[in-house]
Amino acid sequence: MxxxxxxxxxxxxxxxxxxxxxxxxxxxxxxLKKPIEDLEALFNKLKKDKKFIQERDKYxxxxxxxxxxxxxxxxxxxxxxxxxxxxxxxxxANGGAHKIYNATVHCLLAxxxxxxxxCGDTGAGYAGKMLSMAAKKFGLKCKIFMGAKDIARxxxxxxxxKKNGAEVVPVYSGSQTLVDAVSECMRFWVANCDTSAMCVGxxxxxxxxxxxxxxxxxxxxxxxxxxxxxxxxxxxKKLKLYNCVGGGSSSFGFWNEFMDYDKKQCEFIGVEAxxxxxxxxxxxxxxxxxxxxxxxxxxxxxxxxxxxxxxETESISAGLDYPGISPLHCFLKDTKRARYTAASDxxxxxxxxxxxxxxxxxxxxxxxxxxxxxxxxxxxxxxDTIVVVNSCGDAYKDREILKKRLGKKYVKSN
Amino acid sequence: xxxxxxxxxIKAKQENRPALLTYTVAGDSSKKQSLDILKSISKDAxxxxxxxxxxTPVADGSQIQTSAYRAIKNGIKVNDIFKIVKEFKKFDKNxxxxxxxxxxxxxxxxxxxxxxxxKLSGVNGLIVVDxxxxxxxxFAKKCKKKSIYFIQLLSPTTTKxxxxxxxxxxHPMNYFISMLSTTGGKLKVSPNDxxxxxxxxxxxxxxxxxxxxxxxxEKTIGKLKSADGLVVGSAICKEISKxxxxxxxxxxxxxxxxxxxxxxxL
Numbered sequence: 001m002x003x004x005x006x007x008x009x010x011x012x013x014x015x016x017x018x019x020x021x022x023x024x025x026x027x028x029x030x031x032l033k034k035p036i037e038d039l040e041a042l043f044n045k046l047k048k049d050k051k052f053i054q055e056r057d058k059y060x061x062x063x064x065x066x067x068x069x070x071x072x073x074x075x076x077x078x079x080x081x082x083x084x085x086x087x088x089x090x091x092x093a094n095g096g097a098h099k100i101y102n103a104t105v106h107c108l109l110a111x112x113x114x115x116x117x118x119c120g121d122t123g124a125g126y127a128g129k130m131l132s133m134a135a136k137k138f139g140l141k142c143k144i145f146m147g148a149k150d151i152a153r154x155x156x157x158x159x160x161x162k163k164n165g166a167e168v169v170p171v172y173s174g175s176q177t178l179v180d181a182v183s184e185c186m187r188f189w190v191a192n193c194d195t196s197a198m199c200v201g202x203x204x205x206x207x208x209x210x211x212x213x214x215x216x217x218x219x220x221x222x223x224x225x226x227x228x229x230x231x232x233x234x235x236x237k238k239l240k241l242y243n244c245v246g247g248g249s250s251s252f253g254f255w256n257e258f259m260d261y262d263k264k265q266c267e268f269i270g271v272e273a274x275x276x277x278x279x280x281x282x283x284x285x286x287x288x289x290x291x292x293x294x295x296x297x298x299x300x301x302x303x304x305x306x307x308x309x310x311x312e313t314e315s316i317s318a319g320l321d322y323p324g325i326s327p328l329h330c331f332l333k334d335t336k337r338a339r340y341t342a343a344s345d346x347x348x349x350x351x352x353x354x355x356x357x358x359x360x361x362x363x364x365x366x367x368x369x370x371x372x373x374x375x376x377x378x379x380x381x382x383x384d385t386i387v388v389v390n391s392c393g394d395a396y397k398d399r400e401i402l403k404k405r406l407g408k409k410y411v412k413s414n
Numbered sequence: 415x416x417x418x419x420x421x422x423x424i425k426a427k428q429e430n431r432p433a434l435l436t437y438t439v440a441g442d443s444s445k446k447q448s449l450d451i452l453k454s455i456s457k458d459a460x461x462x463x464x465x466x467x468x469x470t471p472v473a474d475g476s477q478i479q480t481s482a483y484r485a486i487k488n489g490i491k492v493n494d495i496f497k498i499v500k501e502f503k504k505f506d507k508n509x510x511x512x513x514x515x516x517x518x519x520x521x522x523x524x525x526x527x528x529x530x531x532x533k534l535s536g537v538n539g540l541i542v543v544d545x546x547x548x549x550x551x552x553f554a555k556k557c558k559k560k561s562i563y564f565i566q567l568l569s570p571t572t573t574k575x576x577x578x579x580x581x582x583x584x585h586p587m588n589y590f591i592s593m594l595s596t597t598g599g600k601l602k603v604s605p606n607d608x609x610x611x612x613x614x615x616x617x618x619x620x621x622x623x624x625x626x627x628x629x630x631x632e633k634t635i636g637k638l639k640s641a642d643g644l645v646v647g648s649a650i651c652k653e654i655s656k657x658x659x660x661x662x663x664x665x666x667x668x669x670x671x672x673x674x675x676x677x678x679x680l
Contacts, residue, residue: 016549295518304518309469309486
């Protein structure tokens with residue numbers, strides 16, 4: 001299995017949508033074949049269309065507010081005493097997380113295809129919140145599917161979705177988390193694909209959704225590349241890019257523009273959710289060697305039992321609490337372009353404490369996983385190593401969990 | 415030897431009626447009970463579809479999901495499903511059985527091993543909800559070698575060009591999804607419109623049997639009887655759930671329901 005140079009990874013799949021002839025594809029009911037083909041044709045056309053790119057860039061700039069900041073975490077660097085720790089503050093984006101890029105692009109596509117309704121899934125609530133914002137902006141009706149357990153633990157985002165006029169549909173089946181929300185959203189689309197567009201909230205699902213999402217979040221690395229050159233004059237000789245990985249949308253977008261660099265110069269480290277230290281359950285299929293299976297239309301490494309039933313996951317972070325992983329990351333793992341590891345709930349909380357103690361930055365529980373590994377690695381790295389962590393979400397949505405686990409002093413009021 | 419599925423269609427045509435296909439989930443609500451249900455409905459049903467329960471079923475509505483989750487909770491494994499079919503075939507060896515499920519279950523078992531087990535236990539056909547054409551070409555060929563029908567799904571969204579290609583590659587039986595819906599949705603298209611679509615598909619190759627499924631209940635089945643076959647699934651799963659809720663025997667209740675369904679298409 002080989003990664004090709006000079007071709008975007010999203011376009012390296014084969015005719016049937018498999019990366020490395022193995023990951024991804026379109027394992028979908030017959031009813032969805034046509035709508036998926038239509039979406040594919042539209043996306044393939046528009047991503048080469050200068051006017052469409054201009055339109056996207058206009059909304060990215062004026063509405064999302066790109067570029068997001070690239071900052072040095074001076075105090076944290078001093079405290080850790082190793083590599084220079086920097087952060088790409090993607091949570092600066094309108095709405096507070098990277099999910100806005102994919103949501104915006106899906107709404108633009110939905111408008112072009114004449115659809116009036118857009119449905120989406122959400123775990124942490126960010127994908128849902130951003131889709132509700134974008135839907136409102138572009139005049140689409142919005143329906144968000146969310147696991148009942150996630151609705152309970154991510155209330156601030158649920159309130160935001162409702163405020164934006166979206167209908168939030170609680171999903172009570174299975175583990176009542178993201179995996180069930182995605183299933184229910186796909187079911188809704190099966191029954192309503194003639195009038196509705198679907199936005200899959202991460203780089204998962206049938207191949208075209210993986211590609212659209214990866215294309216959208218790549219905005220992050222496009223900006224970072226410019227910012228690195230501005231700061232250092234060129235791409236640093238020792239660059240390490242840390243990102244949490246749930247479905248894998250922010251990490252893929254954070255890495256995409258650096259794909260062709262040698263991994264000795266520019267290393268990618270994906271941090272999965274290891275779950276509670278004492279629990280056997282986790283959301284880290286790449287780290288803990290899960291087998292390839294089919295979930296939500298795509299072949300991928302996925303937590304499952306020997307029969308092929310998808311297993312329940314456990315993580316403090318709703319956004320990473322997913323048993324599968326993007327086919328793109330399976331491909332990057334097997335081609336050895338990226339390295340994957342996991343952080344436990346407790347390690348993520350410790351990292352959150354440390355970052356907020358030293359810096360004016362509040363990473364949500366998802367990027368706190370990435371910070372945990374970045375901080376511990378940085379101790380052993382040379383001072384000329386540039387470590388960049390994608391702070392892809394803001395902790396406001398996690399305030400209840402943080403209050404419960406760490407006490408009131410770690411939660412700000414706004 | 416003629417596949418019992420084809421034999422069932424011939425018999426139904428001789429009786430001037432569509433074939434009645436039932437769908438129940440293996441292991442719902444227990445291994446024994448699901449076997450007892452199959453035995454009790456086999457006198458009225460022409461073809462038995464047996465669901466392989468999966469816990470992320472993206473095309474199933476709430477009734478079948480409930481049945482599937484119940485079966486999984488009660489411990490059903492793929493090997494148990496083969497045992498159930500084998501036991502059933504001892505009871506009624508000529509009654510065709512079709513397994514219906516999601517591809518991951520077959521993929522984990524391994525395609526070849528799965529098909530061998532199908533052959534040994536007497537499975538006559540397979541429906542794999544999330545393995546559409548052309549992705550299913552290789553697997554369908556393997557099925558053919560074992561004389562197991564791989565049943566292609568056709569939907570109202572399937573384009574005419576695609577219909578032709580699928581039907582050309584298909585085995586003697588295909589399954590037309592009546593409307594845009596998950597299983598068990600309310601029939602949102604008139605039976606007349608469904609039959610219009612059905613006729614269009616039938617014309618492409620009149621020799622191939624086409625059954626209609628999704629949203630068919632006691633109320634609607636009679637209006638669709640000009641089709642080659644009709645599938646009822648969610649309504650049966652619902653009956654099982656209802657029986658359990660009222661502490662009644664699902665076996666007798668389902669048996670009564672299937673009898674009633676049959677009476678509407680005679």
